[in-house]
Amino acid sequence: KILNEVIFFPSEMGCVEHLLGPSKLYPCFCALPHGVETSLSRLLRHLLSATSSLDLCVFAFSSIDLCRAVLALHKKGVIIRVLSDKDYIAITGSQIGYLRKAGICVRSDVGSVYMHHKFAVVDESLLITGSLNWTLTAVQGNMENLIVTMEPELVRPFIQEFNRLWEINDPA
């Protein structure tokens, strides 16, 4: 049976330190509810399931939780490629600089139009895509959707499109 899941936002509030924190075994004393599954925790869990690669094509990237997840995967040795919109990278709160500083390969779209995608491909087999920009406002505020699927007919075109955009935005 092929994984097909839909996640709606805004996410319920809930602590995600058990997924992202440095000491996952110790209890957290922050003010958020603990032990609750939320839209954000489901998204993080899918991202953190990566074992070999993560391709990220995101218009905006300012969510600190999502940035921590990507940095954690990078530390684990997962090969990460990030493609983002050049106009958005310069905006306050963008986490793209932190990814670059950590040694993650980031390319920015240099065209005159928006690179408006918001999708991720995990291990070349799991697609996460929808209306959700990778921002705090989108995760906690807006009404948004995400599809999570392993259906090859849906995943394959996104892999091809990522590779195409990655090549045409090669700065070399």
Next chain:
Amino acid sequence: KILNEVIFFPSEMGCVEHLLGPSKLYPCFCALPHGVETSLSRLLRHLLSATSSLDLCVFAFSSIDLCRAVLALHKKGVIIRVLSDKDYIAITGSQIGYLRKAGICVRSDVGSVYMHHKFAVVDESLLITGSLNWTLTAVQGNMENLIVTMEPELVRPFIQEFNRLWEINDPA
């Protein structure tokens, strides 16, 4: 076999009068290429396949071609419900007013956050969703994606979410 299709944008340029025009049998003399399948024509074809209902949940709606498609379905007797973001409805170029004037039932999200969805459900069985706002810029300019699927595990949650948002935004 279940329909699963991915459409990327920007759309190639191409005349869509054979899909939308009043006299589909006569040749069109406009300056656009004719007889070419484009991303926009594929999207229009899926929308125009509606025979009983079309539920539309769109942040922005300013594309004249997409508006013409919705008006054509309305004329044919397809039951149409449109849910849009209250902030966007007031913006120049919004087609929402034309839909209302034609007698289509439109509800606007009255919350303080963005209703950022961009999805359509055709005949309660076909889901069209992605990053694409229903604007000319998105269709002709941006890099965007749309998933078109009849997979029940993906379609069903969107139907439920549409009905939920429709009810909570009842102005009555």
